[in-house]
Amino acid sequence: MASIGVLTLELRMDHAHSLKEKRSVVKGLKERLRQRFNVSVAEIDYQETWQRSVVAAVTVASDHSRASSVLQSVEKEAVALLGPDLVGATLEWLE
Template structure:
């Protein structure tokens, strides 16, 4: 059985940020929590120069597409539960 790789792109709205420093603090907390809880690779991949929005990328690998899909869905639900109203949309792809 071949391993599966999953990529998740999450677009976030951060209305409480009034500077790049405030935004980076929020994004950093999200990234660290995702890394610790799900053992995934996470990075801010877009909107770095905008105060109230961000795009984060999440990558995971597992033994099957089913496991990868379940992990990425849990990541989205976790962000939505932790930060209600912040997820604008997301895109997921599994290879």
């Protein structure tokens, strides 16, 4: 049976002084995660707020361990890219 994992990343960008600056950070993150890990990525909350964002990355795999491995790698990449801008990460499973 397929395993679906959802990694939710909470971002706080105190340095962003406009939606344009925030969207630049979010767009770069989304593109990087899509290219490197073949996951679906979307900004799911705070679209019109300058300094906050919630981004979700989703993967589907034939087994739980593969999906878990992919999403752990996604989280590590997000930490490397965002540093202190990443203030939270939550992993959920839909099985």
